[in-house]
Amino acid sequence: xxxxxxxxxxxxxxxxxxxxxxxxxxxxxxxxxxxxxxxxxxxxxxxxxxxxxxxxxxxxxxxxxxxxxxxxxxxxxxxxxxxxxxxxxxxxxxxxxxxxxxxxxxxxxxxxxxxxxxxxxxxxxxxxxxxxxxxxxxxxxxxxxxxxxxxxxxxxxxxxxxxxxxxxxxxxxxxxxxxxxxxxxxxxxxxxxxxxxxxxxxxxxxxxxxxxxxxxxxxxxxxxxxxxxxxxxxxxxxxxxxxxxxxxxxxxxxxxxxxxxxxxxxxxxxxxxxxxxxxxxxxxxxxxxxxxxxxxxxx
Amino acid sequence: xxxxxxxxxxxxxxxxxxxxxxxxxxxxxxxxxxxxxxxxxxxxxxxxxxxxxxxxxxxxxxxxxxxxxxxxxxxxxxxxxxxxxxxxxxxxxxxxxxxxxxxxxxxxxxxxxxxxxxxxxxxxxxxxxxxxxxxxxxxxxxxxxxxxxxxxxxxxxxxxxxxxxxxxxxxxxxxxxxxxxxxxxxxxxxxxxxxxxxxx
Numbered sequence: 001x002x003x004x005x006x007x008x009x010x011x012x013x014x015x016x017x018x019x020x021x022x023x024x025x026x027x028x029x030x031x032x033x034x035x036x037x038x039x040x041x042x043x044x045x046x047x048x049x050x051x052x053x054x055x056x057x058x059x060x061x062x063x064x065x066x067x068x069x070x071x072x073x074x075x076x077x078x079x080x081x082x083x084x085x086x087x088x089x090x091x092x093x094x095x096x097x098x099x100x101x102x103x104x105x106x107x108x109x110x111x112x113x114x115x116x117x118x119x120x121x122x123x124x125x126x127x128x129x130x131x132x133x134x135x136x137x138x139x140x141x142x143x144x145x146x147x148x149x150x151x152x153x154x155x156x157x158x159x160x161x162x163x164x165x166x167x168x169x170x171x172x173x174x175x176x177x178x179x180x181x182x183x184x185x186x187x188x189x190x191x192x193x194x195x196x197x198x199x200x201x202x203x204x205x206x207x208x209x210x211x212x213x214x215x216x217x218x219x220x221x222x223x224x225x226x227x228x229x230x231x232x233x234x235x236x237x238x239x240x241x242x243x244x245x246x247x248x249x250x251x252x253x254x255x256x257x258x259x260x261x262x263x264x265x266x267x268x269x270x271x272x273x274x275x276x277x278x279x280x281x282x283x284x285x286x287x288x289x290x291x292x293x294x295x296x297x298x299x
Numbered sequence: 300x301x302x303x304x305x306x307x308x309x310x311x312x313x314x315x316x317x318x319x320x321x322x323x324x325x326x327x328x329x330x331x332x333x334x335x336x337x338x339x340x341x342x343x344x345x346x347x348x349x350x351x352x353x354x355x356x357x358x359x360x361x362x363x364x365x366x367x368x369x370x371x372x373x374x375x376x377x378x379x380x381x382x383x384x385x386x387x388x389x390x391x392x393x394x395x396x397x398x399x400x401x402x403x404x405x406x407x408x409x410x411x412x413x414x415x416x417x418x419x420x421x422x423x424x425x426x427x428x429x430x431x432x433x434x435x436x437x438x439x440x441x442x443x444x445x446x447x448x449x450x451x452x453x454x455x456x457x458x459x460x461x462x463x464x465x466x467x468x469x470x471x472x473x474x475x476x477x478x479x480x481x482x483x484x485x486x487x488x489x490x491x492x493x494x495x496x497x498x499x
Contacts, residue, residue: 127372
């Protein structure tokens, strides 16, 4: 952990030192970038970014912002939430460390997602001081997330690999299309949670790196240009494209995650707060894990 | 300039002598902070006989400006004469305009201890910004507004070899054609950079 923090701090220091060096954007590279823009042999990332940003990114975010909650509203009204007894026995599911790490990431997300949306729809908010403040908040909230994302990956990775249950779970969409309380095939984490885990951790790292590139902009890391074979400006263009696409996916699943924890399974959010899940909830929604715990004599 | 003037820049790389005068004149006229050069002279193929050339680059004030298309806060506006300007009080310094720009024109002065990017700065073709024309605020944020006084933008006004031209696109194209004809050998069919900036 200490080493990890040291690495974070030192890498920030290295990038800030790099500012002093010759600009990779407005220096001698600039003319080559101009001559290459949109040419047949170039990466065409400039025109691609322009096309995507002016036509699609904001629309995709709008679809997520309106579409996902709308689907859930319909689900809630037609099928309704799953309600499990909160008076029965509890099953210890999340250690204190896991909960602390999750809560830090959760709080970061609660800042990152709304501030990101406000930037995407910046013209609606008139730009200026307010949106600028959101941009700074977006950057600040990245710091706690960047610190916990790898520990979060490590503590849960052993439970996240694909399993036969996941295929079965996907076939019945986790049992969420039915009101019946039939046991659903899933281990400690179901296929939906696993998908969210991989996207939030690996995708989260991608978001941190692409976001930091855009934030620091004129940094000079020769290795990055050599590995990617891109000029600095093309690295930034690629970062913006990736950040928006992964951002759309993460926000969509983030909404799913919140709906499940808060609305679809009544009181499920308590599990990550207290560490204990309701026995009936585990028995139905994580039936394979329940059987395993029973076999081990843990319940 | 007639009624339908469409303002364009053109730098003749056969005449540009890499004196950097345009860049210095611009920085001084607009009192730009160090680290920001709205106009820059770049030399390519340095030392390679017959291939070396210098040219002066800044915002080209493009037709259908890509910066204006990608700005998430819509801080750009395009004047009737084609000059592309932006409102620094709306700009959030995200950098998207730079990613879209074919000319690397938008720049971001760093302010604050954490290297936060400030509002974008770029060439205004000496036409100021959205503030009251020739007000102290306009001058502070965007530099001189020479166009409003009927003056040529300072970079082109001082160019000693008249490599850098600015004005109505039609007039510029006529000068370009005359120069190409007088040189009497094959040169590209339209001024350098015009394909990207103004379309074919």
